[in-house]
Amino acid sequence: ITTSWMGGLNATGYFLEDKAMEVAGNYLYNGTERDVEQKSTKTTFQPDGSNMISVNEGQSYTLNEGHRAGGEIDWKINDNASILFRPQGNLSYGSFQESSTFDSRNDVRGRLNDGTSVSKGDNFNYSTSGRLLYRQRLGKTGRTLSLNTNYSLSGSELDGLNQSTTNYYTDDVLTSTERIDQQYRQQEDAYSIAARLAYTEPLGGNFFLEASYRYNYSVNNSKKTSYNKDADGKYS
Numbered sequence: 001i002t003t004s005w006m007g008g009l010n011a012t013g014y015f016l017e018d019k020a021m022e023v024a025g026n027y028l029y030n031g032t033e034r035d036v037e038q039k040s041t042k043t044t045f046q047p048d049g050s051n052m053i054s055v056n057e058g059q060s061y062t063l064n065e066g067h068r069a070g071g072e073i074d075w076k077i078n079d080n081a082s083i084l085f086r087p088q089g090n091l092s093y094g095s096f097q098e099s100s101t102f103d104s105r106n107d108v109r110g111r112l113n114d115g116t117s118v119s120k121g122d123n124f125n126y127s128t129s130g131r132l133l134y135r136q137r138l139g140k141t142g143r144t145l146s147l148n149t150n151y152s153l154s155g156s157e158l159d160g161l162n163q164s165t166t167n168y169y170t171d172d173v174l175t176s177t178e179r180i181d182q183q184y185r186q187q188e189d190a191y192s193i194a195a196r197l198a199y200t201e202p203l204g205g206n207f208f209l210e211a212s213y214r215y216n217y218s219v220n221n222s223k224k225t226s227y228n229k230d231a232d233g234k235y236s
Contacts, residue, residue: 006030008068016075021061025071036060050108057101064094080137097121121160128153142157142202147195155189183235184226192218 008028015021037059044052070088077083097120105111129152135144166178198212227235 001035002032003034004030004032020076022074023071026069028068030068031063031065034060034062046106050106052104052106052112054104055102058099058220060096060098062094062096064092065091066092079185082132082135084135085130087128089128090126092125093123096120111169113166113168115164115166117162117164119160119162121158123156123158125156126154140202142200142208144198144200146198146200148198149193149195151191153191156187158184158186160184160186181229182226183229184224186222186224188220189224190218190220192216 006029008026011020012024015023039057042054068090073085075083090208099118101116103114124194130148134147138145162180162182164180164183167174168176194216196212196214198210201209203209230236
């Protein structure tokens, strides 16, 4: 069962003399809720005439919500110069929880293994980016100077828990148990900036000469840490 919802708005206005500046903005909120239940049974026919039966059951629930906003400012400073700025940003967060059980047995030798598992966590994400463009005519038709810059910044965090127990049997007698109990955190962040400066010179007819310089810089970081539960019950 999936349920989703959203709502938003847009607005545009003009300012300064002769409506030289156009300002626009938008906002959107959305959310999604997903609830899943499943069960499966599998029978494997063995060469010795026995059957292996596996039963799996699981449930999962996820909830995600997000906000998105953006805008645009287009300013015609005069007949020869203009500035265009387009920023936008995103913010989202949510949680998830999954649980499952399994059981495998042979109809002659009895139970082979069974167990349970639980996984849950919370996440948070954000990002922002934008573009700034400056354009300038330099007297002669076709002679222009422009500066185009772009930037971005993003990050995410995920805190989760993994727990599972698996039992192993021989001739329907428990022989060993394997347990996992971990807490983990995953963090990522990135940012970048890019700029391009261009000069255009008309050569006559439909020919132009362009000189440009571009600069790019970006950084990406990712870190994940996991902790096992110790004898004192702490995730150390």
